[in-house]
Amino acid sequence: MRSEKWISALWLLQLSCFSCGFCGKVLVWPMEYSHWINLKTILDELLDRGHEVTVLTPSATVFVDPSNSSRLHAEVFPVRINQEDLANFFENFITLWTYEWRKLPPLAYGAAMQDMFFQYSRVVKHQCESAVLNKDLMEKLKKGRPTTLCETMGKAEMWLIRTYWDFEFPRPYLPNFEFVGGLHCKPAKPLPEDMEKFVQSSGEHGIVVFSLGSMVKNLTDEKSNLIAAALAQIPQKVLWRYKGKKPDTLGPNTKTFDWIPQNDLLGHPKTKAFITHGGTNGIYEAIYHGIPMIGVPMFADQPDNIAHMKAKGAAVEVDFNSMTTEDMVNALKTVINNPSYKENAMRLSRIHHDQPVKPLDRAVFWIEFVMRHKGAKHLRPAAHDLTWYQYHSLDVIGFLLACVATVVFIVTKSCLFCCRKLGKTGKKQKRA
Incomplete structure (x- = not known):
């Protein structure tokens, strides 16, 4: 299974400039486990540079705990599920995936996987709804127009990818992709x-x-x-x-x-x-x-x-x-x-x-770049602005099929017309 290693956070950036220099406000929707480890490293660096960071998180989390840092501001919104149930869900998910599903035939494996991901999707959907339908929270964050997750992700100015070319194989990638693998790594400290x-x-x-x-x-x-x-x-x-x-x-x-x-x-x-x-x-x-x-x-x-x-x-x-x-x-x-x-x-x-800029510095640079320029539209591919039929070239295919059909129709009609003419000419010659 091929899976890209995205830093799974939705960055909503608001620019704020002051006479003494540049700083910004960063609103973060984090993910659990290792994704939070990477993201926390970036957030700490942003805080060191004077940015104001707000972490939007549900009341039930397994790994995300913004309260560990006095500098992070946490906006916690209530959800129905509690921390113990969420932890049990992930533990059950891992146990099934690790021990049980591999014993199943392909069709049963696919069905079990689909069912579990549907359950996880419902958990995420509930978290999203709990945040969006929280009037006090939305008033605090300032309401925006209704949108979808796909639309929001499509508007992402930069993608920070958790690998680098020491890990990856050469392949083409878009200009708004930045590889920052290993940004959390540091020289070893003395052991206990x-x-x-x-x-x-x-x-x-x-x-x-x-x-x-x-x-x-x-x-x-x-x-x-x-x-x-x-x-x-x-x-x-x-x-x-x-x-x-x-x-x-x-x-x-x-x-x-x-x-x-x-x-x-x-x-x-x-x-x-x-x-x-x-x-x-x-x-x-x-x-x-x-x-x-x-x-x-x-x-x-x-x-x-x-x-x-x-x-x-x-x-x-x-x-x-x-x-x-x-x-x-x-x-x-x-x-x-x-x-x-x-x-x-x-x-x-x-x-x-052997990199000209450290991964962490590169990640923070591009976040600040997006903030300074209020986006990075010049790096985004036009594919995000296309409709689904344009993206799959269905309009071009339809036009070409129409052209081919027109040519075939004209050629067929011309052939039939010529055949009729030749037939009439032959009959006249026989009568003569």
């Missing part, structure tokens, strides 16, 4: 004292960092024991972000944590490999620090992301549903002991760092 002590105890073998991202907290007992048994067979120490029940097969070289400073661990000189689900943020932290990967993709864009890293020679893939302990052990040994994976990861890291 107890964690640093565990890392240093690895000696010359080093460590392996293991995380399945912010959306996957637990695994089945069977799967966790399978993985733990594999990790116990390698000489490296393993730091595993895992909140579930402690596996019975967990070896003395493996330590589980509710949370790990992933970026700081990947930047540690003793890190040899990164076991990842293939989320965009985790992959970019590995690219940033030049760490080879063992990919265990589970859902969404993760298989596609790992496929990119395999093609670049920086990762080995292990199938989550069919993997055995031996598969995981072999993948770890391959990535750690084959120097080509480290070399390819370092090559991608050098490409990522």
